[in-house]
Amino acid sequence: MRIGFIGLGVMGAPMALNLLKAGHTLTVHRVRERHQGLLEAGAVAADSPQEVAEKSQVIVLMLPDTPDVEKAVIGADGVLSGLQEGSLVIDMSSISPVVTKDVAASVRRAGGEYIDAPVSGGEAGAREGALTIFLGGSEAVVEEAMPLFQTLGKNITHMGEVGAGQATKVVNQIIVGLTIEAVAEGLSVAEASGIDAGKAREALSGGFASSRILEMHGQRMVNRTFDPGFRIRLHRKDLGLALAAAEHHGVELPGIEVVARQMDKALAKDWGELDHAALFRLIAERDV
Amino acid sequence: MRIGFIGLGVMGAPMALNLLKAGHTLTVHRVRERHQGLLEAGAVAADSPQEVAEKSQVIVLMLPDTPDVEKAVIGADGVLSGLQEGSLVIDMSSISPVVTKDVAASVRRAGGEYIDAPVSGGEAGAREGALTIFLGGSEAVVEEAMPLFQTLGKNITHMGEVGAGQATKVVNQIIVGLTIEAVAEGLSVAEASGIDAGKAREALSGGFASSRILEMHGQRMVNRTFDPGFRIRLHRKDLGLALAAAEHHGVELPGIEVVARQMDKALAKDWGELDHAALFRLIAERDV
Numbered sequence: 001m002r003i004g005f006i007g008l009g010v011m012g013a014p015m016a017l018n019l020l021k022a023g024h025t026l027t028v029h030r031v032r033e034r035h036q037g038l039l040e041a042g043a044v045a046a047d048s049p050q051e052v053a054e055k056s057q058v059i060v061l062m063l064p065d066t067p068d069v070e071k072a073v074i075g076a077d078g079v080l081s082g083l084q085e086g087s088l089v090i091d092m093s094s095i096s097p098v099v100t101k102d103v104a105a106s107v108r109r110a111g112g113e114y115i116d117a118p119v120s121g122g123e124a125g126a127r128e129g130a131l132t133i134f135l136g137g138s139e140a141v142v143e144e145a146m147p148l149f150q151t152l153g154k155n156i157t158h159m160g161e162v163g164a165g166q167a168t169k170v171v172n173q174i175i176v177g178l179t180i181e182a183v184a185e186g187l188s189v190a191e192a193s194g195i196d197a198g199k200a201r202e203a204l205s206g207g208f209a210s211s212r213i214l215e216m217h218g219q220r221m222v223n224r225t226f227d228p229g230f231r232i233r234l235h236r237k238d239l240g241l242a243l244a245a246a247e248h249h250g251v252e253l254p255g256i257e258v259v260a261r262q263m264d265k266a267l268a269k270d271w272g273e274l275d276h277a278a279l280f281r282l283i284a285e286r287d288v
Numbered sequence: 289m290r291i292g293f294i295g296l297g298v299m300g301a302p303m304a305l306n307l308l309k310a311g312h313t314l315t316v317h318r319v320r321e322r323h324q325g326l327l328e329a330g331a332v333a334a335d336s337p338q339e340v341a342e343k344s345q346v347i348v349l350m351l352p353d354t355p356d357v358e359k360a361v362i363g364a365d366g367v368l369s370g371l372q373e374g375s376l377v378i379d380m381s382s383i384s385p386v387v388t389k390d391v392a393a394s395v396r397r398a399g400g401e402y403i404d405a406p407v408s409g410g411e412a413g414a415r416e417g418a419l420t421i422f423l424g425g426s427e428a429v430v431e432e433a434m435p436l437f438q439t440l441g442k443n444i445t446h447m448g449e450v451g452a453g454q455a456t457k458v459v460n461q462i463i464v465g466l467t468i469e470a471v472a473e474g475l476s477v478a479e480a481s482g483i484d485a486g487k488a489r490e491a492l493s494g495g496f497a498s499s500r501i502l503e504m505h506g507q508r509m510v511n512r513t514f515d516p517g518f519r520i521r522l523h524r525k526d527l528g529l530a531l532a533a534a535e536h537h538g539v540e541l542p543g544i545e546v547v548a549r550q551m552d553k554a555l556a557k558d559w560g561e562l563d564h565a566a567l568f569r570l571i572a573e574r575d576v
Contacts, residue, residue, distance in 0.1 A: 097481065120495035132495035155494030159483055167481040171488055175474040175497040181543040182466030186459040189530065192537035193385065193455035195447055200459055206443025207408035207420035209463040211499030242477065249480035251571060254546045255469040262542065283539060 001025070001148075004056030006049055006072050006079075007093065008035050010228075011119070012062035014127040015092070015152050017041060019060075022151045027055045049073070053082030058148065059089050065237055066095040073103050085111045088145060092133075092152075094118045094173070094234075096241055097166035098248070100136070104162040113141045114162055118169035119153065120176075122230055130154045134172070136165035170245055173238035177259045177276070179213040184280040187221050191284060198222040217277035221284070229275030236263040236272075289313070289436075292344030294337055294360050294367075295381065296323050298516075299407070300350035302415040303380070303440055305329060307348075310439045315343045337361070341370030346436065347377050353525055354383040361391050373399045376433060380421075380440075382406045382461070382522075384529055385454035386536070388424070392450040401429045402450055406457035407441065408464075410518055418442045422460070424453030458533055461526035465547045465564070467501040472568040475509050479572060486510040505565035509572070517563030524551040524560075 004027045005016040016038055020026050026043040028035070029052050039045065046052045049072045053059050059079055063069050069091055073079045079089060089107045091100065091114070104114035115137035125131040131153035135142050142158050149156045159168045186209070190200040201218045204210065220226060239260045246253045262279050271278050292315045293304040304326055308314050314331040316323070317340050327333065334340045337360045341347050347367055351357050357379055361367045367377060377395045379388065379402070392402035403425035413419040419441035423430050430446050437444045447456045474497070478488040489506045492498065508514060527548045534541045550567050559566050 120492075120497070122496070125495075132491070134491055155491070157487065157491035159487065159491060164481075164483055167483055168478065168488055168491060170481075171474040171478045171483070172492055172495060172497045174477060175470045175492065175499075175502065178470030178473065178543070179467050179497070179499060182463045182470065185466065185541045185543050186463035188539050189462060189533055189537070189541070190456065190459045192539045193452075193458075193533060195452055195455055195459070199445065199447060200456055203420070203422055203443070203445035203447060203456060204408075204460055204463065207413075207460060208410070208500050208504075209408070209460045209467070211463075211467060211501070212496050213499070214463065216496075245477055245481060249477070251476050251480045253473045253477070253571070254550065255466070255473050255543060258542045258546050283541070 002027070002055060002057045004028070004046070004052035004059040005062070006052055006059065007062035008032070008038070009062065009064070010123050011126045013038065014123070015062060016043065018129045018151055019148070027052050048077035049079045050077040050082035053079040053084070053087065057084070057087055058145070059087065061089070061091045061093055063093045064234065066099050069093050069095050069103060070099065074106055080106060080110050083107070083110045083112050086113070088113045088115065088141065090115045090117050090145065090148070092117045092119055094169050094238055095166060097163040097170065097245065100166045101163045115141060115145060116162060116165040117149065118165055120169070120172050121153070125153070133157070134159050134165040134168035136160060136162045136167070167245065170238065170242050173235060174242050174253070174256055176213065177235060177239055178255045179211055180217055180276055180279055181259050181262065183211070183214050183218045184221060184283050187218060187280065188284040220275060220277040221280040226274040226278040228273065229277065231273055232263055232266050232276050232278060233272035235276045236260065236267060239263065290315070290343060290345045292316070292334070292340035292347040293350070294340055294347065295350035296320070296326070297350065297352070298411050299414045301326065302411070303350060304331065306417045306439055307436070315340050336365035337367045338365040338370035341367040341372065341375065345372070345375055346433070347375065349377070349379045349381055351381040352522065354387050357381050357383050357391060358387065362394055368394060368398050371395070371398045371400050374401070376401045376403065376429065378403045378405050378433065378436070380405045380407055382457050382526055383454060385451040385458065385533065388454045389451045403429060403433060404450060404453040405437065406453055408457070408460050409441070413441070421445070422447050422453040422456035424448060424450045455533065458526065458530050461523060462530050462541070462544055464501065465523060465527055466543045467499055468505055468564055468567055469547050469550065471499070471502050471506045472509060472571050475506060475568065476572040508563060508565040509568040514562040514566040516561065517565065519561055520551050520554050520564050520566060521560035523564045524548065524555060527551065
C-alpha cells in the first residue's frame with residue numbers, strides 16, 4: 001500500500017520503519033539526519049504534507065499536539081490540498097477529541113476517510129510493534145485499516161465513532177498520571193520511613209498496589225533515572241486535554257488537578273524533558 | 289503450636305480458620321454466633337486477651353485500629369497481663385507504625401517478642417491463604433515465625449525492624465488509594481465522553497494504565513457493585529496514618545490529601561461501609 005507518514009519523532013520514526021518492513025511504500029515528511037536509516041530502507045522524502053498526500057492512499061500523522069495536526073491537515077500545503085479521492089487519514093497523535101471531530105469533518109468533505117488512533121506503550125512499544133491503540137472511526141473504515149494497525153500494535157480496540165480513540169487516550173493519560181503520583185507519594189513515604197524503596201516496590205507488587213507504573217516507573221524512581229520515556233511536558237499537555245474534557249462534560253477531577261499542578265511545578269524547574277516518573281522528585285527530594 | 293487469635297472480623301475469622309486447618313491449637317477471643325464454624329473446627333473460646341495469652345505461645349492480633357491494639361495488649365485484662373515468657377505477639381492489624389514501636393517495647397519488657405505483620409489482599413486473600421504480608425521484626429524472630437505466615441499468605445517480605453511492616457502497609461494504602469482515584473476519574477471521563485466504561489477498562493488493561501485496581505475495582509465501578517471488599521471507613525483510617533507519617537517526616541502528599549477529602553465526602557454521605565471503589569460515585573454521579 002502507498003502510505004504517507006508525517007511526524008518522524010521518537011514514536012513516529014520506529015512506527016514508520018515497521019510499516020516499511022511490512023512491505024509498504026512509504027513517503028515521509030521532514031526527514032532529518034537521524035532518519036537516514038528510513039531512506040536507506042526505501043522511504044521517499046516529500047517536501048510538504050500536500051506532497052505526502054498526493055502520493056499516498058493512507059496518510060498517517062504522529063505529531064506532538066493539536067495545532068500541529070490542524071496545521072498539517074488543514075494548513076497551507078497541508079494534507080487536504082493534496083488529498084486523493086477515497087484516501088484515508090489516520091491520526092495517531094494524542095490531541096483534542098473535539099478538534100479531532102472538526103479535522104475529520106474537513107477530511108470527509110474533501111472526499112477522504114478519517115480514523116483517530118492514538119497509542120499507549122511508549123518508544124519501546126513503537127519499536128517492537130507492540131503499541132496499545134485506541135480507534136475512533138466508522139466500522140467499515142476501521143475494519144479495512146486493521147492490518148495496518150496490526151503492524152504497529154498488539155492491543156487494538158475500536159472504541160466508537162471518530163473522536164472515541166482520542167477520548168480513550170485522555171482516559172489513559174488520566175489514569176497513568178494519577179498512578180504515577182500514587183507510586184511517587186508511596187515510595188517517598190517508604191524512603192522517609194527508612195524503608196528500602198526498591199524492596200517496598202517488590203513487596204507491594206504482589207498485592208492491590210501492583211501496576212505497570214509501579215513496575216516500570218517505580219523502578220525509575222528507585223534508580224533516579226528519568227531519561228524519557230514519556231516527557232512531563234507532553235503528559236502535561238494531555239492533562240490539559242483531560243481537564244478541558246472534564247470541564248466540557250461537567251466532571252470534577254480533583255486528583256488530576258493536583259497532578260497537573262505537580263507537573264507545572266516540574267516544568268518551572270525545567271524538568272519538562274524528563275520522564276514523567278520524575279514527579280517523584282517533587283515529593284521525595286524536598287529541598288530540590 | 290498453641291496459637292491465640294484476637295480479632296475475628298471479616299479478615300481475622302478466615303485467617304484463624306487457616307491456622308486451625310494447618311493443625312495448630314487455637315484459642316480465640318470475642319466469639320460471636322457467626323464464628324460457630326471456628327468452634328466446631330476445634331477453636332477454644334477465651335474470656336479476655338489475658339486468657340488468650342495465658343494459653344498461647346503465639347498471639348495473633350487482627351483488629352480494626354490503633355486503639356484496639358493498644359487496648360488488647362496493654363489494657364486491663366490485656367495480652368501483657370497473661371503473657372508467657374518467650375511468647376510471640378504478632379500484630380497483623382494495620383495500625384500506626386509509631387504506636388507499634390511503643391507496643392512492641394512493652395511486649396519485650398514483659399519478656400515476649402513482637403512482629404508487626406500487616407496484610408494486603410482482602411477477604412479473598414485471607415480465605416485462600418494468599419495474603420501479601422509485610423513483616424517488621426528482628427531477623428531471628430521473623431525466621432522462626434515464617435511457617436505461620438506461609439500458612440496465611442503467599443507474598444511475604446521482611447521489610448526491616450519492628451514498625452517497618454506497618455510503614456510498608458501505609459505505603460501500600462497510599463498507592464491503592466490514589467490508584468482507585470485514578471481509575472475513578474478516568475472511567476468517569478470515559479462515561480461522560482460517551483465511551484463504554486467496560487470497554488475502556490479492557491482497552492486500557494494492555495498498556496501503562498494497567499493495574500490490579502483497574503482490573504478489580506474498575507470492574508466494580510463499571511458494574512456499580514460496591515459491597516466490600518475494603519471499606520471506605522477503614523481506608524480513610526489508613527490515610528490518616530499516611531498523613532501523620534508524612535507530616536512526621538516532612539513529606540507533602542498532595543494527592544493523598546485529595547483522596548482523604550474524597551473519602552470524607554463519602555463518609556458524610558454515609559458510604560463508610562461501601563467498598564473504596566465507591567469513590568467512583570463521587571466523580572461519576574454528579575448529582576449524588
